[in-house]
Amino acid sequence: MSHVGSDVGVRGSKEQEETRVHGEKPAPAEAWVGDHLPSHTRCFAKLTRPLLRLKEYNQTDIFLEDDINISEKIGKIGCSGISEQDKDLEKVESLKLSEEIQASGDVADTGEDFVSPWEVHSSSEAGIDYDKLIKRFGSSKIDDELTERMEKLTGKPVHHLLRRRKFFSQRDMKMILDMYEKQKPFYLYTGRGPSSEAMHLGHLIPFIFTKWLQETFDVPLVIQLTDDEKFLWKDLTIEEARRLAIENAKDIIACGFDVEKTFIFNDFDHISKSPAFYRNMVQVQKLVTYNQVKGIFGFGDSDCIGKISFPSIQASPSFSSSFPEIFNGRKDIPCLIPCAIDQDPYFRMTRDVAPRMGHIKPALIHSTFIPSLTGAQSKMSASDSNSSIYLTDTDKQIKTKINKYAFSGGGATVEEHKEKGGNCDVDVSYQYLTFLMEDDDKLEEIRKTYTSGELLTGFLKKELIDIVQKIVGEHRERRKTVTDEVVAQYMTPRKLKFDYPSPPVQTPGKKKKK
Numbered sequence: 001m002s003h004v005g006s007d008v009g010v011r012g013s014k015e016q017e018e019t020r021v022h023g024e025k026p027a028p029a030e031a032w033v034g035d036h037l038p039s040h041t042r043c044f045a046k047l048t049r050p051l052l053r054l055k056e057y058n059q060t061d062i063f064l065e066d067d068i069n070i071s072e073k074i075g076k077i078g079c080s081g082i083s084e085q086d087k088d089l090e091k092v093e094s095l096k097l098s099e100e101i102q103a104s105g106d107v108a109d110t111g112e113d114f115v116s117p118w119e120v121h122s123s124s125e126a127g128i129d130y131d132k133l134i135k136r137f138g139s140s141k142i143d144d145e146l147t148e149r150m151e152k153l154t155g156k157p158v159h160h161l162l163r164r165r166k167f168f169s170q171r172d173m174k175m176i177l178d179m180y181e182k183q184k185p186f187y188l189y190t191g192r193g194p195s196s197e198a199m200h201l202g203h204l205i206p207f208i209f210t211k212w213l214q215e216t217f218d219v220p221l222v223i224q225l226t227d228d229e230k231f232l233w234k235d236l237t238i239e240e241a242r243r244l245a246i247e248n249a250k251d252i253i254a255c256g257f258d259v260e261k262t263f264i265f266n267d268f269d270h271i272s273k274s275p276a277f278y279r280n281m282v283q284v285q286k287l288v289t290y291n292q293v294k295g296i297f298g299f300g301d302s303d304c305i306g307k308i309s310f311p312s313i314q315a316s317p318s319f320s321s322s323f324p325e326i327f328n329g330r331k332d333i334p335c336l337i338p339c340a341i342d343q344d345p346y347f348r349m350t351r352d353v354a355p356r357m358g359h360i361k362p363a364l365i366h367s368t369f370i371p372s373l374t375g376a377q378s379k380m381s382a383s384d385s386n387s388s389i390y391l392t393d394t395d396k397q398i399k400t401k402i403n404k405y406a407f408s409g410g411g412a413t414v415e416e417h418k419e420k421g422g423n424c425d426v427d428v429s430y431q432y433l434t435f436l437m438e439d440d441d442k443l444e445e446i447r448k449t450y451t452s453g454e455l456l457t458g459f460l461k462k463e464l465i466d467i468v469q470k471i472v473g474e475h476r477e478r479r480k481t482v483t484d485e486v487v488a489q490y491m492t493p494r495k496l497k498f499d500y501p502s503p504p505v506q507t508p509g510k511k512k513k514k
């Protein structure tokens with residue numbers, strides 16, 4: 001149900017490519033990424049125009065993943081039009097990002113893997129190649145240095161989802177840790193598109209991790225329920241989408257977020273009451289062109305204009321000024337977004353526009369996907385009941401689904417399994433344990449004995465069934481306590497437990513001249 005695949009090619013079509021190569025000006029359909037920049041910067045852009053096409057990149061091209069000494073490269077390219085090199089670096093940075101957005105085709109199709117906000121699949125049994133995705137998206141790998149710094153600063157071990165690199169990629173986490181070290185504030189933002197009544201286990205993962213972040217760093221959290229997104233993309237009425245948002249809010253609340261530190265909102269009801277939010281939305285809308293969203297999300301000519309402007313709605317919670325009730329009008333509180341990697345295109349766009357709006361770019365921490373029960377080629381999906389474990393499943397359903405559908409990396413017969421051993425890389429039950437089992441030693445023991453053939457598939461599945469029944473069972477109990485009144489508390493715009501001194505008053509006439 002994706003609109004992505006077919007339209008994405010438009011941008012790099014032969015016709016446009018040729019216009020770009022032979023014509024004086026870029027093809028009219030191609031908004032020139034440097035258009036918003038002053039002319040001396042554009043000179044740089046013109047000079048390096050070929051770098052728009054990924055294939056041709058060489059030493060003088062500037063890539064996001066380079067994180068290079070841009071100045072060195074500028075030196076090599078030798079654009080005489082750039083006189084005040086340092087001053088321009090910032091603009092080049094922003095150009096670089098725009099190019100990244102245009103060049104890499106944010107919908108990552110690496111041949112084997114396809115990842116977009118609407119579609120995720122891989123042709124490999126072991127699932128998505130996440131290292132390739134990092135390269136493709138231009139984010140940074142989470143390394144030991146980062147997790148060790150986190151442990152040092154917080155004085156506690158990092159969450160097992162981070163330890164096992166289920167959260168594997170990031171942007172600007174260093175900035176967030178710097179803020180924390182200096183005891184400066186930041187906040188968390190995450191969300192969910194309420195497409196179904198029942199959330200599944202995969203949906204829970206980012207929220208479990210977000211809760212850990214909130215507790216560890218003691219920061220406010222905003223959660224966006226994009227009922228408008230689901231109205232636009234699915235066959236749902238507005239009323240139905242709103243209802244699903246509230247149902248999902250109950251599941252999210254049941255994860256145990258602190259009501260004094262958490263604001264949950266659904267777009268349909270919140271945005272119409274929040275001028276600050278709407279202003280940021282429209283600011284974003286003014287700064288992103290149709291060509292850019294086409295490039296980033298693969299929208300086509302027959303997509304409704306609601307979809308085309310939707311990214312501005314998902315972008316806006318990244319700015320603290322969208323929530324004056326919480327942040328007291330401050331626009332300088334940085335944001336950290338925990339999300340699955342498929343949401344990154346939204347935030348690459350957000351990071352691109354943020355400096356031009358006078359905002360801080362949001363930082364990100366990305367998770368992998370929990371695989372479908374039936375195999376790692378696709379992620380768990382709410383619309384396929386055999387591939388998913390729902391939070392509403394009974395203990396019996398959980399047991400049956402895992403025993404019947406969980407793709408096994410074990411031998412076909414007991415004899416074969418004992419002889420050749422099991423393959424943990426493709427075994428979905430084992431993969432689930434890496435998401436859900438906290439005990440590192442026990443997990444390692446299971447890996448060893450399963451790989452050697454000593455532990456049989458049935459026993460491995462039994463471990464998983466026990467854990468899932470416990471998690472889902474506890475969730476079920478907590479959800480029962482979430483009444484409409486409780487939901488209303490979380491969803492009322494209000495000041496949270498945190499204080500923010502007022503921003504300095506801007507006196508008219510003191511505005512800097514350009």
Ligand code: TRP
Pocket residue numbers: 189190191192193194224225226229314337338339340343
């Ligand atoms: N688009 C997301 C979805 O379909 C929902 C969402 C909105 C979100 N804002 C977010 C997810 C921020 C992660 C972070 O599920």
